[in-house]
Amino acid sequence: MTEARTTGPTRTNAGPGRLLIAVYLLFAIAATSRASLQIITRFDEAPLAYLLSALAAVVYIVAAVGLTRAGHAGRQVALACCLVELVGVVGVGAFSLARPDLFPDETVWSGFGSGYGYIPLALPVLGLAWLWFTRPRM
Numbered sequence: 001m002t003e004a005r006t007t008g009p010t011r012t013n014a015g016p017g018r019l020l021i022a023v024y025l026l027f028a029i030a031a032t033s034r035a036s037l038q039i040i041t042r043f044d045e046a047p048l049a050y051l052l053s054a055l056a057a058v059v060y061i062v063a064a065v066g067l068t069r070a071g072h073a074g075r076q077v078a079l080a081c082c083l084v085e086l087v088g089v090v091g092v093g094a095f096s097l098a099r100p101d102l103f104p105d106e107t108v109w110s111g112f113g114s115g116y117g118y119i120p121l122a123l124p125v126l127g128l129a130w131l132w133f134t135r136p137r138m
Contacts, residue, residue, distance in 0.1 A: 012067045012075060012134050020130055023123065024064035027116075031057035031108045038105070046105040052092055056108040056120070059085050063127065079131055086124035089113055093121070 013021060035053035043050055059081050066078030093112030096103045106115050113120030 012078060012130060013069070017067060017130055017134065020126060021064055021067045023119070024060050024067065024127075027108070027120070027123065028057060028060035028064055030116075031060055034108070046103065049103050049105045049107045049110070052088075052107040052109060056085070056088065059088065067127070067130075075131060075135075078127065082124040082127035082131065085120075086128070089120050089124065 011017065031053055035050055035057050038046075038050040039054065063078055063081035063085065066074045066076075066081055068074065069077070089109040089112060092107060092109035096107070096110040103110055108116060108120055112118060113122075
């Protein structure tokens, strides 16, 4: 029996993937810190916004873990997180512009991530592109 060999890069945690993981970790720390402080100190002011920031923090943490793991399971976790993140940032971004009354304070994803230099909008696109580039090929 011969084993199938893959060609091309397949490790999500090597090369530019390390920078991507570092950015995800940075955003995980920033979103976790911000959401925790907001939930603890003034949750009643904007509960939806603060809970969405907490959700973003969880997604960033899990995405970073998925990208760090080099195997199939890690890739699947990272893929799911990048897709949830993309839907989240586009959905919350559009909704926060359409109904600003529901967002008295910003989330990480408000205005398509404008408060963070639109990096939250670019990050899932870069993550999906990296997962595509590093996919196993037969």
